Amino acid sequence: MPVLTSAPECKFAYVVVAARRARQLMLGARPLLNHTYSTKPTRVAMEELDHGLLEYTVPEPPGGAEEKEGKRRKE
Numbered sequence: 001m002p003v004l005t006s007a008p009e010c011k012f013a014y015v016v017v018a019a020r021r022a023r024q025l026m027l028g029a030r031p032l033l034n035h036t037y038s039t040k041p042t043r044v045a046m047e048e049l050d051h052g053l054l055e056y057t058v059p060e061p062p063g064g065a066e067e068k069e070g071k072r073r074k075e
Contacts, residue, residue, distance in 0.1 A: 003055050003057055004056055004057065004058065005052045005053075005054065007049050007050055007052070008056075008058070013058065017049055017054065017056050018042065018046050018049050019042075019045070021048060021049065021054055022041040022042045022045040025041035025045060032054070033047055033051065
């Protein structure tokens, strides 16, 4: 899996990455930005993600797309 540094295009993935980083900040991690506009962990995490300072991986979906098509309901 490649390590990504740009903000995810998917809103759900963006929220998940930012939330995990915010949790780290709440537990005492130091911010990666020298100057932030907010002191709230969630906003700091979003700024770090927007500036490309966080590294994350996106897991591959299990089984691929072929299995999904076989499990559709019959109409």
